[in-house]
Amino acid sequence: MTAATVVGASTLTMVRPGLGWLVAALAGTAGLVTAALNTTATPEPTPTLTAAVPSGPTNTTTAAATPPATPAPSAAATTARPGATGAPGRAAQVAWAAATVALVAVGTVRAAGWLFALCLLAAAVTGTLAVTGGRSPLGMLVAATLPPAATVRALPWAVRGLRFGQPATSGIAVGRILTSLAISAGLLLLFGLLFSSADAVFENLVTGLLPDVSSVGVLGWLARLALIGGALLGGAFLVSRPPDLEGLRPTPPRPAHRLEWTLPLVLLVALFSVFVLVQLTVLFGGAGHVLRTAGLTYAQYARGGFWQLLAVTALTLLVIAIAARRAPKATRADRLLVRILLGTLTGLTLVIVASALYRMQVYADAYGATRLRLVVATTELWLGLLFVLVGVAVVRLRADWLPRLVIGTAVLALLGLALVNPDRLIADRNVDRYLQTGRLDVTYLSGLSADAVPALARLPEPMRACALGQIAAELPSDGLWGTNLGRDRARRELSSIPLTARADCNGGRSW
Numbered sequence: 343m344t345a346a347t348v349v350g351a352s353t354l355t356m357v358r359p360g361l362g363w364l365v366a367a368l369a370g371t372a373g374l375v376t377a378a379l380n381t382t383a384t385p386e387p388t389p390t391l392t393a394a395v396p397s398g399p400t401n402t403t404t405a406a407a408t409p410p411a412t413p414a415p416s417a418a419a420t421t422a423r424p425g426a427t428g429a430p431g432r433a434a435q436v437a438w439a440a441a442t443v444a445l446v447a448v449g450t451v452r453a454a455g456w457l458f459a460l461c462l463l464a465a466a467v468t469g470t471l472a473v474t475g476g477r478s479p480l481g482m483l484v485a486a487t488l489p490p491a492a493t494v495r496a497l498p499w500a501v502r503g504l505r506f507g508q509p510a511t512s513g514i515a516v517g518r519i520l521t522s523l524a525i526s527a528g529l530l531l532l533f534g535l536l537f538s539s540a541d542a543v544f545e546n547l548v549t550g551l552l553p554d555v556s557s558v559g560v561l562g563w564l565a566r567l568a569l570i571g572g573a574l575l576g577g578a579f580l581v582s583r584p585p586d587l588e589g590l591r592p593t594p595p596r597p598a599h600r601l602e603w604t605l606p607l608v609l610l611v612a613l614f615s616v617f618v619l620v621q622l623t624v625l626f627g628g629a630g631h632v633l634r635t636a637g638l639t640y641a642q643y644a645r646g647g648f649w650q651l652l653a654v655t656a657l658t659l660l661v662i663a664i665a666a667r668r669a670p671k672a673t674r675a676d677r678l679l680v681r682i683l684l685g686t687l688t689g690l691t692l693v694i695v696a697s698a699l700y701r702m703q704v705y706a707d708a709y710g711a712t713r714l715r716l717v718v719a720t721t722e723l724w725l726g727l728l729f730v731l732v733g734v735a736v737v738r739l740r741a742d743w744l745p746r747l748v749i750g751t752a753v754l755a756l757l758g759l760a761l762v763n764p765d766r767l768i769a770d771r772n773v774d775r776y777l778q779t780g781r782l783d784v785t786y787l788s789g790l791s792a793d794a795v796p797a798l799a800r801l802p803e804p805m806r807a808c809a810l811g812q813i814a815a816e817l818p819s820d821g822l823w824g825t826n827l828g829r830d831r832a833r834r835e836l837s838s839i840p841l842t843a844r845a846d847c848n849g850g851r852s853w
Contacts, residue, residue, distance in 0.1 A: 345369070345373070346369040346370050346372060346373030346570075346574055347373075347567060347570050347571040347574055348567070349365065349366065349369040350365075350366035350369050350370055350566070350570040350574075351563055351564075351566040351567040351570055351571075352563065353365040353366050353369075353823045354366045354566055354570070354823075355821075355823050355824045356562070356566075357818075357824075358453075358455065358818065358820075358824060358826070359448075359449025359450070359452075359453070359455065359458040359826060360449060360450060360820060360823055360824035360825050360826045361450050361822065361823055361824070361825040361826070362823030362824065363446050363447075363449045363450065364443070364446055364447045364449070364450045365823070366446075366570070367442065367443050367446040367447070367465075368443060370570070370573075370574055370577075371439055371442070371443060373574055373578070374439075374472075374473065374574065374577050374578060374581055375439075377577075377578035377581050377582060378435075378581045378582070434471075434475065434746075435472050435473075435475070437750075438468045438469070438471045438472035439468075439469075439472040441465075441468040441750075441753050442465045442468045442469040442472060444757060445461040445462070445464050445465040445468065445753065445756065445757065446461065446462070446465050448461045448757070448760045449461070449826070450825070450826060450827065451760070451826075451827050451828065452760055452763065452765075452791075452793055452826075452827075452828050453765075453791040453792040453793045453826050453828030453829045453832070454764060454765045454790075454791040454793055454828075455791065456713060457759070457760055457764060457765075460756060461756060461760065464752065464753055464756050467486070467749060468749070468753060469577075470485055470486055470488070470489055471485060471749070473489075473577045473580040473581050473584075474488050474489075474580050474584070474585060475584065475585075479745050482745060482749070484585075485585075488580060488585060489573070489576050489577070489580070490576070492576035492577075492579045492580045493572045493573065493575060493576030493579075495579060496575045496576050496578065496579035497575070499579055499582075599670075600670060600676065600679070602668075603665055603668055603669050604679065604683065607665060607683045607684070607687065608683065610661070610687065611683060611686050611687055611690065614687065614690040614691070614694070615690060617694070618690050618693045618694065618697075621693065621694070621697040622693075651694055651695075651697060651698035651701070652698055652718065652721070652722060652725075654691075654694060655691060655694060655695055655698065655722065655725045655726075655729075656725065658687065658691045658729075659725070659728065659729075659732070661687075662684055662687060662688065662732055662736075665680075665683075665684060666680070666684060666735075666736070666741065669684075671739060677739060680736070680739065681736055681737060681739070684736045685733060685736050685737065688729050688732050688733045688736060689733070691729050692726060692729050692730070695722055695725060695726040695729065696726075698722050699719060699722055699723065699726075702715060702718065702719045702722070703719075706719075706771065707775070710771070710772050710775060710781075710782075710783060710786075711767070711768045711771040711772055712768065712786065713764065713765075713768060716759075716764055716767065716768060717759070717764075720755055720758075720759050721755075723755065724751060724752060724755040727751055727755075728748060728751065731744060731747055731751070732744070763793055763828075764793075765790045765791045765793040765794040766793045766794050766796060766797050768790065768794065769787060769790060769794035769797035769798050770797040772787060773797055773798065773800050773801055776801070776805070782801075782805060784805060784808045784809050787809045788808065788809050788810075788811065788812040788813060789812070790813070791813075791828065792813060792817055792826075792828050792829045792831075792832035792833075793828040793832070794813070795810060795813060795831070795832035795835045795836060796831065796832075796835055798810050798813075799835055799839055806839070810836065810839065813832070813836075814836050817829060817832060817833065817836070
């Protein structure tokens with residue numbers, strides 16, 4: 343765990359995403375896996391009977407006559423208990439840990455800082471689930487509050503481990519470990535300096551590996567060491583003593599009367615049906631129908647309704663969740679009615695999701711693609727996938743697996759967004775639109791990340807120089823731990839493009 347903390351503090355780059363984040367994530371994962379394996383392999387010693395018996399010659403008979411006591415369950419037994427973390431064994435922990443590493447790895451592949459920020463937020467959620475678990479919505483919410491408290495509770499636990507646990511479990515005293523580390527550091531420093539003075543290429547490599555030794559660099563390193571060490575210590579505590587979140591389930595509510603939930607749903611289904619019929623008319627009628635009936639352009643029609651449809655999609659999930667909990671399911675007729683009404687509402691909502699996506703497509707064609715429009719469209723696709731899963735849950739009348747899949751599909755949607763390279767996709771769409779219509783927002787495109795450079799290089803001059811000039815000026819030189827494939831590709835692309843023409847960049851914005 344100490345080695346993982348030092349590696350993370352030394353490789354993490356705070357200015358921009360890069361290889362250091364992935365190395366730190368892998369080191370932290372390896373440290374937590376080691377803590378989990380050590381907890382399982384070396385159970386804590388349990389008190390023996392003789393320790394509780396007073397010393398003296400008369401106690402020999404008493405101790406021999408007393409039957410051996412049943413040993414108390416150890417921490418390892420508690421850890422091995424299935425479902426102790428609210429997740430089905432080690433497989434779920436491995437899945438959440440792999441998702442965490444994959445999300446952090448986006449910073450090594452993509453240069454878009456906004457995308458990496460979203461991935462880090464998602465990685466915090468999946469990392470928490472990897473060490474705590476939780477299957478029910480309430481269990482997941484409680485799990486999110488455990489890491490800060492676990493870090494505080496882990497301090498005395500770690501002190502006890504240094505005092506008593508280390509010699510008992512491995513036979514190596516803490517002092518000997520520190521001595522070994524000091525000797526290793528001295529040997530590496532001595533031979534590293536000799537090799538650096540012998541070869542310039544090796545010197546550059548070593549310089550990239552070594553942290554900044556200035557006062558600001560040392561303070562930053564110490565701050566990262568404290569933050570990463572605290573997070574890993576809390577994670578090791580939760581892995582060694584997993585909380586039992588299985589019992590955190592809300593009590594089943596009193597089933598509502600059939601009329602209480604049937605009438606609102608029937609009226610809601612009727613309203614949805616009318617709206618879906620209108621949407622089908624719009625989809626098949628085209629722009630001419632919209633111009634004749636609404637008095638708007640097609641782009642105005644799309645822009646005016648997308649956000650409302652997105653809200654409808656999210657609220658419908660809440661309605662279905664409440665109705666599924668309150669609806670009676672004692673008889674076959676009740677279960678059939680639940681399947682029909684909730685299944686119909688789910689199917690109609692899928693049509694609304696398709697309509698919202700079509701509106702966003704029209705909106706992007708009229709005004710160009712942006713990050714916000716792409717993220718919202720991805721969110722709508724994710725909601726559509728959720729409604730497919732809700733439909734399956736309605737048919738089966740079981741949804742114990744649904745909360746985990748909600749987070750799992752959100753992670754997959756975010757990784758899918760990173761896979762398509764959003765900034766480059768946005769640039770490609772806008773460049774294609776410019777080549778067809780002559781309209782381009784150069785100011786917006788010049789604010790994209792280095793991922794967009796290959797697409798913007800297709801622009802003719804002077805638009806190309808205007809779009810790439812700011813990106814090239816702000817493209818930093820990365821060290822080893824700041825290595826990023828997106829920025830590296832952008833540098834290679836920019837090295838073959840002359841960016842001397844900066845004539846009238848404001849003229850590139852035309853609507």
